Amino acid sequence: xxxxxxxxxxxxGQGSLLASRLLGTLLTDEGYDVKVSEVxxxxxxxxxxxxxxxxxxxxxSPIVTEGECDYIISFEKLEAARYAGCLRxxxxxxxNTQEIDPMPVITGAAEYPAGVLEELKAKGFDIDDFDxxxxxxxxxxxxxxxxxxxxxxxKCTEIPKEKWLAALEKVINPKFLEMNKTAFERGYGA
Amino acid sequence: MKKLLIGNEAVAWGLYNGGIGxxxxxxxxxxxxxxxxxxxxxxxxxxxxxxxxVAMEAAFGASLAGMRxxxxxxHVGLNVAADPLFTLSYTGVxxxxxxxxxxDPAMHSSQNEQDSRHYAIAAKVPMLxxxxxxxxxxxxxxxxxxxxxxxxxxxxxxxxxIAHSQCVVDIGEREEVPLKEYxxxxxxxxxxxxxxxxxxxxxxxxxxxxxxxxxxxMYNKVELADNREIGIITSGCSYLYVKEVFGDDVSVLKxxxxxxxxxxxxxxFAAQVKKLYVIEELDPVIENHVKALGIxxxxxxxxxxxxxxxxxxxxEAFLKEGYPVKDIPEAQGDAPAVPGRPPxxxxxxxxxxxxxxxxxxxITVLGDIGCYTLGAVAPLxxxxxxxxxxxxxxxxxxxxxxxxxxxxxxxxxVIGDSTFMHSGMTGLVNIAYNATNSTVIILxxxxxxxxxxxxxxxxxxxxxxxxxxxxxLEALCKALGINRVRVVDPYDLKACEExxxxxxxxxxxSVIISRRxxxxxxxxxxKTPLQVDMDKCRGCKKCMKxxxxxxxxxxxxxxxxxxxCVGCGVCEQLCAFGAIGGKNE
Numbered sequence: 105x106x107x108x109x110x111x112x113x114x115x116x117g118q119g120s121l122l123a124s125r126l127l128g129t130l131l132t133d134e135g136y137d138v139k140v141s142e143v144x145x146x147x148x149x150x151x152x153x154x155x156x157x158x159x160x161x162x163x164x165s166p167i168v169t170e171g172e173c174d175y176i177i178s179f180e181k182l183e184a185a186r187y188a189g190c191l192r193x194x195x196x197x198x199x200n201t202q203e204i205d206p207m208p209v210i211t212g213a214a215e216y217p218a219g220v221l222e223e224l225k226a227k228g229f230d231i232d233d234f235d236x237x238x239x240x241x242x243x244x245x246x247x248x249x250x251x252x253x254x255x256x257x258x259k260c261t262e263i264p265k266e267k268w269l270a271a272l273e274k275v276i277n278p279k280f281l282e283m284n285k286t287a288f289e290r291g292y293g294a
Numbered sequence: 295m296k297k298l299l300i301g302n303e304a305v306a307w308g309l310y311n312g313g314i315g316x317x318x319x320x321x322x323x324x325x326x327x328x329x330x331x332x333x334x335x336x337x338x339x340x341x342x343x344x345x346x347x348v349a350m351e352a353a354f355g356a357s358l359a360g361m362r363x364x365x366x367x368x369h370v371g372l373n374v375a376a377d378p379l380f381t382l383s384y385t386g387v388x389x390x391x392x393x394x395x396x397x398d399p400a401m402h403s404s405q406n407e408q409d410s411r412h413y414a415i416a417a418k419v420p421m422l423x424x425x426x427x428x429x430x431x432x433x434x435x436x437x438x439x440x441x442x443x444x445x446x447x448x449x450x451x452x453x454x455x456i457a458h459s460q461c462v463v464d465i466g467e468r469e470e471v472p473l474k475e476y477x478x479x480x481x482x483x484x485x486x487x488x489x490x491x492x493x494x495x496x497x498x499x500x501x502x503x504x505x506x507x508x509x510x511x512m513y514n515k516v517e518l519a520d521n522r523e524i525g526i527i528t529s530g531c532s533y534l535y536v537k538e539v540f541g542d543d544v545s546v547l548k549x550x551x552x553x554x555x556x557x558x559x560x561x562x563f564a565a566q567v568k569k570l571y572v573i574e575e576l577d578p579v580i581e582n583h584v585k586a587l588g589i590x591x592x593x594x595x596x597x598x599x600x601x602x603x604x605x606x607x608x609x610e611a612f613l614k615e616g617y618p619v620k621d622i623p624e625a626q627g628d629a630p631a632v633p634g635r636p637p638x639x640x641x642x643x644x645x646x647x648x649x650x651x652x653x654x655x656x657i658t659v660l661g662d663i664g665c666y667t668l669g670a671v672a673p674l675x676x677x678x679x680x681x682x683x684x685x686x687x688x689x690x691x692x693x694x695x696x697x698x699x700x701x702x703x704x705x706x707x708v709i710g711d712s713t714f715m716h717s718g719m720t721g722l723v724n725i726a727y728n729a730t731n732s733t734v735i736i737l738x739x740x741x742x743x744x745x746x747x748x749x750x751x752x753x754x755x756x757x758x759x760x761x762x763x764x765x766x767l768e769a770l771c772k773a774l775g776i777n778r779v780r781v782v783d784p785y786d787l788k789a790c791e792e793x794x795x796x797x798x799x800x801x802x803x804s805v806i807i808s809r810r811x812x813x814x815x816x817x818x819x820x821k822t823p824l825q826v827d828m829d830k831c832r833g834c835k836k837c838m839k840x841x842x843x844x845x846x847x848x849x850x851x852x853x854x855x856x857x858x859c860v861g862c863g864v865c866e867q868l869c870a871f872g873a874i875g876g877k878n879e
Binding site: 129139143152164165166170189190193194195205208210213214220223230 | 324460537622632636638838
């Protein structure tokens with residue numbers, strides 16, 4: 105198989121690192137060679153955050169560049185658009201329809217682009233957009249958006265749901281496991 | 295035991311299994327997790343030091359006492375620790391000593407791009423450079439032995455991409471290494487001129503021995519392909535990008551020990567390929583070495599000395615060279631232009647109230663390194679300079695010495711609590727001793743915030759979270775020679791303004807401690823989110839001036855995002871119309 109690439113993108117603090125750890129753990133358990141790459145530090149403080157997950161028989165580079173990405177999982181609309189150029193022809197973008205204003209929008213230096221997903225769809229991008237925030241809140245916490253999205257993404261893979269739930273048990277603090285399982289199921293069903 | 299590990303955790307496991315007894319570090323992205331993972335082991339001594347020089351000297355002391363020791367830092371931290379490093383090269387070690395240094399190409403979280411390989415060359419110590427987590431484990435594990443066998447500290451070079459990317463690592467068992475006997479050896483460990491002169495030839499001999507090792511070791515390897523049209527010498531993550539593009543189709547010399555570099559290995563490799571390239575991030579260290587051997591090579595004329603590389607960098611460069619590159623991915627389309635999303639100070643960040651006060655009063659602010667550097671961006675634009683740890687305080691002294699009365703009444707330095715411990719204290723001593731009328735504000739958020747909440751000597755807790763001695767900043771500043779020291783709550787804008795204006799007005803140096811714990815600390819519980827009364831809001835945008843991410847402006851009125859607001863109340867104090875409050879619906 106060729107190396108497959110997934111990008112998990114969003115706003116610092118939304119939980120993309122945990123989502124990437126879940127996916128990395130699952131793919132390792134599935135026997136793939138896996139590389140996960142993330143950036144910590146100042147870039148996490150409310151800034152645009154991107155995590156790369158690559159898997160296959162033998163993976164070298166930990167990062168994903170233009171036109172290489174099979175799936176982009178975006179925690180926010182604007183961030184989906186920001187990284188869309190990385191999508192491979194035939195790839196898919198899963199996006200939470202939540203809007204979080206970046207500082208240039210807050211200060212009035214820029215406007216939040218209206219109809220950004222429609223623009224991408226018109227250009228031929230395969231966009232699967234849905235509200236992940238509501239099911240997360242219903243599951244028990246707005247912070248569970250990350251797991252709702254991973255639940256939704258799980259349907260795109262051929263890996264059975266039970267394997268995903270087993271990986272979830274490995275990476276989630278037992279205190280919050282039940283809530284996250286609910287969030288995962290909501291995402292899977294969405 | 296096989297585990298998916300980030301490079302830093304892999305290093306920590308390698309060092310642990312290699313028999314480490316002590317780790318002392320100052321946190322710095324992207325090196326921080328090495329020490330955090332080591333601190334989980336209770337059978338070794340771990341600690342946060344006030345700065346990297348102290349950390350390296352603590353590791354030296356442990357090594358002198360016969361224990362295997364480590365300090366970890368980011369590239370700019372090595373500048374701070376450079377002084378002991380250069381002389382440690384002369385003394386050598388008793389217990390093995392490893393210095394982990396993490397570079398940050400592309401400056402994801404740093405104030406410069408700096409290539410630490412120059413330090414290895416300048417200090418004449420061996421350096422190892424892994425390409426992924428598995429190698430990070432193996433190289434770290436072997437580093438103590440290398441250190442003891444060649445009687446030298448060993449530098450282990452990481453970079454952001456290796457430190458924070460994960461792959462599967464097979465972790466072995468810990469080797470228990472007993473303390474070596476302590477024997478007094480003045481001529482080895484007292485580096486005054488008479489003894490140091492005897493040590494320098496030993497350093498040069500050691501380099502010759504290490505050069506021989508470089509020719510035949512696990513760190514450097516040749517991967518010869520049938521294709522001898524081109525040969526690539528590379529290292530670190532650049533090796534991964536080369537393999538991503540070419541797989542096993544081209545010949546590669548992978549350098550895992552950037553100092554000293556092998557001579558014969560490079561000559562032999564060059565002789566077997568038609569055209570030779572060096573692909574390395576940042577500076578042309580390997581390239582210059584190859585050129586010095588009189589070998590023709592293409593390097594920085596094709597690859598930038600700026601930023602991070604990727605497989606795309608390699609593909610584009612070789613296409614430009616007219617070399618057929620396979621499997622170029624086809625993109626779905628271009629990304630549309632969207633507004634940037636820079637990092638910013640969090641909702642309820644205690645620094646914001648103080649910055650608002652400084653900006654409102656048009657005060658020149660010499661800044662420092664930490665989360666609070668984010669006060670430099672719009673809309674606050676609060677800072678005038680940021681150089682390195684501690685430079686705000688040392689800098690304001692020079693600034694006021696240069697311009698005197700013109701600036702001393704309208705200029706302050708700001709510095710965090712951890713940074714003040716790191717290298718702010720000596721600057722404050724200088725202000726008191728050499729007497730400028732300077733005002734210093736310690737932004738005390740009671741944690742090392744920037745790197746993700748590490749304890750420091752002002753917090754009252756050690757690396758394990760256990761109670762520890764707590765520096766009293768007020769008493770310390772007084773002891774350093776500052777008579778005027780006062781504490782304010784940065785959420786109280788009136789108190790902030792009073793304190794700043796009064797301290798600027800007086801004719802002597804002063805310190806304001808702006809104290810309020812970081813909102814992200816677990817023990818800091820958010821208050822009820824505030825709301826905007828739409829009838830009272832006149833849309834004056836005054837509340838927007840402090841850059842709180844919770845406040846936005848829609849349809850002519852301010853809005854507060856309930857999910858983000860922590861109820862700090864700073865905006866409530868700003869509103870002249872009483873439109874912001876906790877109880878309005």
